[in-house]
Amino acid sequence: MNKNDLRFQKTEALIKSTYFSLKKRGSTVVKVKDLCDTAMINKTTFYAHYETIEHLHKAVCIDFVTKILTQTFSIEKIQNDIRTFVYSILNAFVEEMATVEKLYGDDMHTLINDIETLLMEDFRQHSVDEDYELSIRFCIGGAFRLLALEKNPTRIQK
DSSP: OOTTSHHHHHHHHHHHHHHHHHHHTTOSSOOHHHHHHHHTOOHHHHHHHOSSHHHHHHHHHHHHHHHHHHHHOOHHHHHHOHHHHHHHHHHHHHHTHHHHHHHHTTOHHHHHHHHHHHHHHHHHHTTOOHHHHHHHHHHHHHHHHHHHHHOOGGGSOO
């Protein structure tokens, strides 16, 4: 398959959006058959794009986190005020908590790891020094772990 082919890209987007829609509707477990029926594709098409439903789930989660980070992230925000930056990311995820719970369930550690991984990839492109990177990881990890444990965004003060 040619991943640059427009048909491939459209099918990929259809598979992801269908999966996301099924998860948002409340499906705790999405089966390949259900996804294929809803998207009106066959299983062969699904498996041409993803090895397993778990691989699709991971891709959808990464897309979701990337979208939120893209809306809140800027290297300048971090360098000016790391606390405000972390608070803005946290608030963005709190606003999307219903979707977070549909995609991640009780697995907040995977969410935190996805956020940290995506942010660190971006930091490395901007040559952030290692000590600063560690402090950012600590702030993000701490804030989100507090949210995961307490389930109370008001405990994290600006």
